Amino acid sequence: MTKDHGPSIKDDEQYEALRDEGMSKEKAARIANTDRQAAGxxxxxxxxxxxxxxxxxxxxxxxxxxxxxxxxxxDELIEALRDH
Known part of the structure; x- marks a missing residue:
């Protein structure tokens, strides 16, 4: 069962999956809150x-x-930006 992360997270399931992959809370929240149609x-x-x-x-x-x-x-800047 997916945990409810409150009103600040639009897609709790995606947020949890991203966190499980090791993504930071900030980045996972930013991605989970993105409107997929608009992003495309x-x-x-x-x-x-x-x-x-x-x-x-x-x-x-x-x-x-x-x-x-x-x-x-x-190269280090590129890596840091990709990991942020």
Missing amino acids: RRGGNAQTYDDQTKQELYDKAKDVGIEGRSKMSK
Whole structure:
């Protein structure tokens, strides 16, 4: 039986599955609260991380609050952004 995570989580079942896979609470909640139909319509326009400069990656890491970003290489920034 799926646990009720309160009104802040729209899809409790998906949230639990993502948490079981080891995803952070924040990321699991963000994904579980995404309207799937709207997400499918808006996707596909972003550059891949590999195509971005180190400065662009650094700026994105700064926006999402990744600690230690100033000492990271481009590959480390990519990994940190993907794991966030």
